Amino acid sequence: MTDELNLSANQLDALREIGNVGAGNSATALSQVINRRIDMNVPKVAMVPLEAVPDLVGGPDAVVVGIFLRVYGKAPSNILFLLPQKSAFYLVDILMGKPHGQTRKLDAMDESALMEIGNILSGAYLNAFFTFTKITMLPSIPALAMDMAGAILNVVLAQLGQMGDQALVIETEFLSEDDGINGQFFLVPDPGSLETIINAVGVE
């Protein structure tokens, strides 16, 4: 198995480029759905100690909405799209055609709309992933939770924790033009999937 800690600079670059194109696709899709420009940053690709992952999203007790998808196929992975509570509420306002500020908690319809956004983002992202790697990746139906970031991340971290103390994280931030919506999109390959992905990329 590829030692997770010893990815070469070129391999990290390749992963960053895949993340970039994937997230670009996702940003375009999101932008079309909500009819607003969406900016994104250059993806961060890093090995992060498990216990430090919650700090990437504002600390373990920050309240966030998390949309989680399991990714099946040759390189099983996890997708987590995290929105600060305020952003999620604003996104629901837009999706449901409500005035800004009206959403204060999520009902079943709101949750369903947000999960659909998770679907759209993931589909767009994984398409790009396929173009680069020829690895078909199929997302599960999404699941949603609104809670403490640490608790939501547990679902991914516990899985990784079985195999090591580090997570390879490909992370992109989205920001709408009016700053009302920001979200973080994470692709976290299972430890065994990393080698498959790196080999498929063909970079040493």
Added chain:
Amino acid sequence: MADLIRVGMADYKVGRAPSTLISYGLGSCIGISLYDTQAKVGGLLHIMLPDSTQARPTDNPAKFADTGLPLMLKDVLELGASRTRLVAKIAGGAQMFAFANATDIMRVGARNAEAAKKILKEMNIRLLAEDTGGNYGRTVQINLNDGVYKVKTIDKGEKEI
């Protein structure tokens, strides 16, 4: 003001009154506290996984219930706790996302809670209270003045166990 000592994921801390040990945002993880009322010393362990049988030797032992608890016990005893007076409380072990075909890893919260209880029993430490399960996150803290273990949630209120 009394110290507030933060315990990270897969970590533990021990201390004495008037400190409070706190760990934020537990989902499937479990916060296991040990406390000696008389000596007013205790510890808080934040485990992620039930057991270390699949672990690699380089893994952090505080990640697992079976290897983390003995470590914390040793440190609490060194601070002057009595083995026979120590009592435990646990909280956490939620399943954050409901999937129709939940795999083993999705149910890790329940397995964590079982493992914590089993290991406490094997070590002959009395489990005084627990608040486990559900589908919501918890922030837990133990006040080393009185051993009160507080569990905070986002919209399920706050309780002391």
